[in-house]
Amino acid sequence: MGKGSLQSLPLDGGELRPRLVKPDHKLSRKQLINRLNAVNFKDGMILVNLRHNRFENNLTLTARPDPCTDEQLVCRWLKPDAVPSRLSDYSCSNFLLNDGMHSYAVTPETISIDRKGICFSLPAVSRRTATRQFRRYPSHGISAQFFQNSCRFNGELADFSTRAMRITLTLEEGQSAHWLNPAENAELILSNPDGLIFSGNCRIIRVEQRGSRQLTLAVELNRKTINRYRNSEFRSSRQQLVPSPTVAFRHPLSGRLVNLLTRAISGTGFAVDEAAADALLVPGMIIPELQLRFTSSFSISCRTQVVYVGPLGDDEPEKVRVGMAFLDMPADHHLQLLSLVHRAENEKANLSHSVDTDQLLDFFFNAGFIYPEKYASVAVAKSALKETYERLYNDSPSIARHFLYQDNDRIYAHMAAVRFHQNAWMIHHHAASGEGSTRAGIDVLNQTTRWLNDSRYIPSVHLDYFYCYFRDTNRFPMRLFGGIYNGVGDIGVCSLDAFAYFHHHPEKNADWSLEKPWSLNRANEEDLQEFGFFYEASSGGLMINAFDLMPESPPEDSLNAIYAEHGFKRERHVFALKDNDKLKAMFIVNVADFGLNLSELTNAIQVYVPDHEELPRQILELILSLLCLKFRKPTVPVLMYPDVAAEHYGIAIEKKYLLWIFSAAHMDRFYQELKKLIRTISH
Secondary structure (H helix, E strand, C coil): CCCCCCCECCCCCHHHCCEECCCCCEEEHHHHHHHHHHHHHCCCCEEEEEEECCCCCEEEEEEEECCCCCCEEEEEECCHHHCCCCHHHEEEEEEEEECCCEEEEECCEEEEECCCEEEEECCCEEEEEEECCCCCEECCCCEEEEEECCEEEEEEEEEECCCEEEEEEECCCCCCHHHCCCCCEEEEEEEECCEEEEEEEEEEEEEEEECCCEEEEEEEECCCECCCCCCCCCCCCCECCCCCCEEEEECCCCCCEEEEEEEEECCCEEEEEEEHHHCCCCCCCEEEEEEEECCCCCEEEEEEEEEEEEECCCCCCCEEEEEEEEEECCHHHHHHHHHHHHHHHCCCEEECCCCCHHHHHHHHHHCCCCCHHHHHHHHHHHHHHHHHHHHHHHCCCCCEEEEEEEECCEEEEEEEEEEEECCEEEEEEEEECCCCCCCHHHHHHHHHHHHHHHHCCCHHHCCCEEEEEEECCCHHHHHHHHHHHHHHCCCCCEEEEEEEEEEECCCCCCCCCCCCCEEEEECCHHHHHHHHHHHHHHCCCCHHHHCCCCCCCCCCHHHHHHHHHCCCCEEEEEEEEEECCEEEEEEEEEEECCCCCCCCCCCCEEEECCCHHHCCHHHHHHHHHHHHHHCCCCCEEEEEECHHHHHHHCCCCCEEEEEEEEEHHHHHHHHHHHHHHCCCCCC
16 A cells, blocks of 8 residues: 555654564563463453465454463454454464563464464564554543544544554544545544543554544654643742652553652642653643642642653653643642642741741731731720631631741741632731841742742632732832832733721611612622623722622622631622612622731721712711621721712721732733832742
């Protein structure tokens, strides 16, 4: 047949071609028996070559060897229907044994042959015929879809190496083998009943047609590297832990149990080394369940993907370095991993470690973070505050993170984060004592930003946005967050909104009845859509997306349930105030544990007034008084947007807060501006 024939395309993949070896590579009968028994144990097969006695045509049949103890070997045909009825017209020329790396041609003496199987007398010596550069592994139960030029072929994966794969395809009615074009690239998708395992670009290097409806394709994989995530200037910090953790997983294509030693690890992935000839890790392959083992009793479960395979270097040419990216893992497992990685880089960096609550509160007082006015507002409930902090800092809930710069028992700097929306975390409580290291405050900021950068890739952490509230009179946050906002200059990446902050004091024994045409009801999709129009016109920032205020936003129940699992309270109620069915204000009532945020920004009412000229003050105060009943306390914090509305009403504004929100999809922009502001920040 010509080179372009679909009957048998030659293997022209260069380095993929089996390498011939010298004929003195011999295999004794004892060694052969051991290899045949290994094939039987793995339910493998051998290829038996028959030659027609008259026409000298060759016929290859698959057979499984029975357990063998001496020179006599019995084999059973794997496909009895493929065995010719007139076996007397054929003679066995040899059989081929392949262990994935080496091929052996065995010339036995045939004792008997029938429709069930064949019996051999094994020779004293057999010879190796070829050696592959890369071991080929058998596969079972892996579905294959092969796409080329808008045509899809279905089949199964037969075997694979890290460079090439062999798949068997079954042509459907109306499909032709001539549709396959070796000159064109194709796409291969592999899956099992649990989901997708691999997809990648490939090219055909050999096609064999077996009957009218079956094909066997050998394909070469085109990529050694995949870009799992967008290219980033600021990458995760990698550490070599001592001792190095190991990885253990069941290979998704072969079913083999694999154990490898990690060489470098970060919050987004790790690297391992493999012997190049025996490599198992295919670029692009997904490993649904992998155990990252630190000790016999401590391991981390994760879902990973092979993203890079490349040479290790001239010192170890027989090995390859394999890069693996985390696709997902439980949020608490990711926290444990980052805690180890951060500590390996800086022994004074503590990520969500247990903290003595009294010591932490002493630090807040000494650092001036809890100043007299703030303490006056929380002193009435100091027992509740301490209880909240005890659970928040020592039960390691998935909704909270804290970052400490600590030398032995002394805390020198602190920062914290809390997941208060579905996919947005609030950064708060940044404090430094001024004692000890002058870099302590910068170090906890660096810890926090590294956590943000690594966690955005882990879906279970739910970090699409991060935000904070700060006062424009506070120099450091104004310089830091205000500087980043000004430097980015794109409200689709980083936005800033101003709120007036005050406490509402409901009047006792007041008439709180709301008369028509005014109405207050739970906000519906139409209300949220109109509210979005108002915010887009007045700000255009990220708050609607970050705070789940879109009509299609998911319900709050799932996040509320997570809070409840950890013994915390979180409620959010969104109300629309209307006059003659026209939206006049939106009220968001956030109810949470006292002290979750020391300024009570998570335990407050947010008011959004599209047009303060059309909302009388007495109606506004009436609604605030009604909603204060949700809190069961004499005064309730209120955040009003826009801040000029409070000035219009003549409300005694206590503070002005700026709401700063950043999209985690643009961390390079964040680091670029951060480095301009703080040149000593690391990444």
